[in-house]
Amino acid sequence: MQRSIGIGSAAIAMSATLVIGACLGIAWAGNTNKDAVDIATAIGTCAAAFVALGIALSEGYRRHVEGIVRAKLIAASVSKQLDDANRGISTTIERIYEWCSGDRSGHFDVSFQFAQLANYQMVGTSDRLHALVPLPNNCAYNIAASIDLVVRVVRDLPIAFSTSPLPPGLTQDGLVQACLADLRAAAPMVKTAYEECQAAIGISKRSII
Numbered sequence: 001m002q003r004s005i006g007i008g009s010a011a012i013a014m015s016a017t018l019v020i021g022a023c024l025g026i027a028w029a030g031n032t033n034k035d036a037v038d039i040a041t042a043i044g045t046c047a048a049a050f051v052a053l054g055i056a057l058s059e060g061y062r063r064h065v066e067g068i069v070r071a072k073l074i075a076a077s078v079s080k081q082l083d084d085a086n087r088g089i090s091t092t093i094e095r096i097y098e099w100c101s102g103d104r105s106g107h108f109d110v111s112f113q114f115a116q117l118a119n120y121q122m123v124g125t126s127d128r129l130h131a132l133v134p135l136p137n138n139c140a141y142n143i144a145a146s147i148d149l150v151v152r153v154v155r156d157l158p159i160a161f162s163t164s165p166l167p168p169g170l171t172q173d174g175l176v177q178a179c180l181a182d183l184r185a186a187a188p189m190v191k192t193a194y195e196e197c198q199a200a201i202g203i204s205k206r207s208i209i
Contacts, residue, residue, distance in 0.1 A: 067134040075135065075196075075200040076197070081122065088117050093180065121147060138192075142192050142193040143189075146189035150182070150190075160172050
C-alpha cells in the first residue's frame with residue numbers, strides 16, 4: 001500500500017512536471033520549435049531523475065517499515081527467554097553469594113540455573129540479532145554483548161562445582177569469582193534488553209515514520 005502510494009505520487013509529479021516544463025519551454029523559446037523541444041527535453045530529463053529518486057525513497061521506506069515489523073515480531077518471541085535469563089542470572093548470583101558466605105562444603109546445585117542460562121544462548125543467533133538491529137534502541141547490542149558473558153558462565157560454572165579434579169592452573173574459588181563477575185556484568189545488559197524488547201513490541205506504526 002505504501003509503495004503504491006509512493007509510486008502513484010511520483011507518477012503524478014512526473015506528469016505535472018513534464019507538462020509545466022513543456023509549456024515553460026515553449027513560452028521561453030518563442031517561435032523557435034527546436035529551442036522549445038530542447039528546453040522541454042532538458043526539463044523532462046530532470047523530472048525523470050526526480051521521479052527515480054522518489055521511487056527509490058518509497059522503496060527504502062517500505063523496506064524500513066518491513067524491517068521494523070519483523071524486528072517487533074522477533075522482540076516478542078525472545079522476550080520470554082530474556083525474562084527467564086534475567087531471573088536465572090539473579091538467582092545464580094544469589095546462590096553464589098550464599099555459597100561464598102557459607103562454609104563452602106555443601107554441593108552447589110547449578111542444574112536449574114544452568115538450564116535457564118543455556119537457553120539464553122539461543123536468543124543470540126545471528127539471524128535474530130540482525131533482525132533486531134532496526135529497532136530504535138540498543139537491544140541487539142545488549143544481547144550480543146551479554147551472550148559472550150553468559151556462554152563463559154555456562155562453560156565454567158559446572159566445571160567449578162564438578163566432582164572431577166579441576167584442570168591444572170584453575171581453582172574452584174577462581175572459577176566461581178570469574179563466573180560471578182561475568183554474571184554481574186551481564187545482568188544489567190539482559191535486563192535492559194528485556195525492557196527494550198517490551199518497549200519495541202508497543203511501537204506504533206505512526207512512530208516508524
